[in-house]
Amino acid sequence: MGVVAEALVWLTDAANWSGTAGIPNRVYEHVRISVFTVMCAAALAIPVGMAIGHTGKGRFLVVTLSNVGRAIPSFAILGLALPIAIKLNLGLGFWPTFIALFALAIPPILTNTYIGVAGVDRDLVEAARGMGMGNRQILRRLEMRLAAPVVMVGLRTASVEVVATATLAAIVAGGGLGRYIIDGFAVRDDARILGGAILVAILAIFTELFMGGVERLARPRTSS
Amino acid sequence: MILAQSTEEPFFRPEWVGRNLDRIWEQLVEHAYLTGLAIAIGLLISIPAGVFAYRHRRAYPPITWFAGFLYTIPSLALFAFLTAYTGLTTLTAEIGLVSYTLLILIRNVVAGLEGVPPDTREAARGMGYTSRQMLWRVELPLAFPVILAGIRVATVTIIGLVTVTSLIGKGGLGAFILQGIQRFFSTPIVVGAVLSVLLAVAADLGLLGLQRVLTPWSREKKWA
Numbered sequence: 001m002g003v004v005a006e007a008l009v010w011l012t013d014a015a016n017w018s019g020t021a022g023i024p025n026r027v028y029e030h031v032r033i034s035v036f037t038v039m040c041a042a043a044l045a046i047p048v049g050m051a052i053g054h055t056g057k058g059r060f061l062v063v064t065l066s067n068v069g070r071a072i073p074s075f076a077i078l079g080l081a082l083p084i085a086i087k088l089n090l091g092l093g094f095w096p097t098f099i100a101l102f103a104l105a106i107p108p109i110l111t112n113t114y115i116g117v118a119g120v121d122r123d124l125v126e127a128a129r130g131m132g133m134g135n136r137q138i139l140r141r142l143e144m145r146l147a148a149p150v151v152m153v154g155l156r157t158a159s160v161e162v163v164a165t166a167t168l169a170a171i172v173a174g175g176g177l178g179r180y181i182i183d184g185f186a187v188r189d190d191a192r193i194l195g196g197a198i199l200v201a202i203l204a205i206f207t208e209l210f211m212g213g214v215e216r217l218a219r220p221r222t223s224s
Numbered sequence: 225m226i227l228a229q230s231t232e233e234p235f236f237r238p239e240w241v242g243r244n245l246d247r248i249w250e251q252l253v254e255h256a257y258l259t260g261l262a263i264a265i266g267l268l269i270s271i272p273a274g275v276f277a278y279r280h281r282r283a284y285p286p287i288t289w290f291a292g293f294l295y296t297i298p299s300l301a302l303f304a305f306l307t308a309y310t311g312l313t314t315l316t317a318e319i320g321l322v323s324y325t326l327l328i329l330i331r332n333v334v335a336g337l338e339g340v341p342p343d344t345r346e347a348a349r350g351m352g353y354t355s356r357q358m359l360w361r362v363e364l365p366l367a368f369p370v371i372l373a374g375i376r377v378a379t380v381t382i383i384g385l386v387t388v389t390s391l392i393g394k395g396g397l398g399a400f401i402l403q404g405i406q407r408f409f410s411t412p413i414v415v416g417a418v419l420s421v422l423l424a425v426a427a428d429l430g431l432l433g434l435q436r437v438l439t440p441w442s443r444e445k446k447w448a
Binding site for chain 2: 007068072075079080160163167171178181182185196197198200201
């Protein structure tokens with residue numbers, strides 16, 4: 001029997017669909033930490049990116065963060081998050097993974113928010129000011145809306161990276177779909193490794209397509 | 225061997241580095257070798273694929289779709305999938321790493337070819353160049369700066385991904401990160417993370433220097 005066939009048997013085995021180690025629970029753990037982290041990262045990076053884009057102060061921070069962020073491997077970020085979590089007495093599993101994914105999600109969201117807001121046509125801002133809008137109104141009613149599609153690209157990049165890297169959480173004793181791959185390696189169970197790999201790939205591609213759909217919704221409609 | 229990192233364990237023990245200099249050098253060389261090989265094979269695939277996509281425009285969307293699909297699959301899942309066929313070998317690592325170079329490289333080959341001025345093409349044709357001669361003597365040399373820009377991005381990406389191959393028994397500097405995680409010992413994690421970032425920065429600057437030396441005309445453009 002081929003390995004793929006074995007993996008399909010593993011994927012369709014009812015025993016793998018219930019309990020803590022079951023597929024539904026692992027998918028839930030994977031999605032839970034991914035959504036939680038991206039939301040926390042967005043809650044920090046979007047306001048900061050908007051402030052920097054609006055005022056033009058702190059541009060250096062954005063450029064440095066996005067360059068450094070690209071050069072640090074996500075595996076290294078996960079590795080560094082482990083001793084930090086231990087130092088802070090946060091234990092294994094969830095928190096080291098959260099720290100790593102959070103650090104990973106910040107640069108794309110921050111950079112895109114900054115680019116989106118800074119890229120708003122200055123004439124439009126002047127016009128809004130001429131219409132009597134204050135800073136806060138300009139930010140809320142003009143810059144935020146025009147920047148939304150670019151911000152969404154950043155959220156999509158961050159989400160796909162976070163879902164992919166959450167797989168590595170299993171190395172620091174976290175949950176999620178990576179468990180099947182890491183545990184499968186440990187006991188040399190090819191069916192489980194392959195089954196886990198297939199599930200992770202499906203989840204990543206689903207995330208990409210889903211966020212792509214949300215991104216299209218955020219694009220401003222050209223109305224007359 | 226330190227089995228559990230207490231909260232008092234320092235992040236970094238310099239004496240560990242002194243004791244492991246030989247191994248650090250070996251892993252650094254392996255890291256550079258795995259990266260260089262992946263980029264070289266990636267180019268051998270991407271240049272013909274990019275030229276083909278440039279000449280047959282209808283082939284471009286499916287080629288980028290496929291390369292994008294490979295790029296979206298999380299690295300650990302791809303390596304895990306491949307181990308079922310090619311085991312814990314350098315071949316497995318390279319197939320995975322090469323897959324991740326394709327999207328970046330093919331896009332840049334096509335963009336580079338698109339940037340060749342039509343006048344230059346006309347002149348070459350007028351001088352009696354065959355399309356093969358034109359490709360090698362005119363189009364690819366003129367596309368080179370853009371292709372090299374793609375090589376730089378791909379190299380930084382691959383240096384990061386090599387660390388993940390530590391989970392299939394390779395990994396270069398990533399082996400230190402994995403070792404540190406498994407033993408709760410932060411010093412090798414810091415060494416692996418810092419050196420892989422330094423390697424990425426050095427490779428990026430080296431390739432930038434190479435571009436300046438090989439294509440002096442692209443440097444002059446800045447002042448023109």
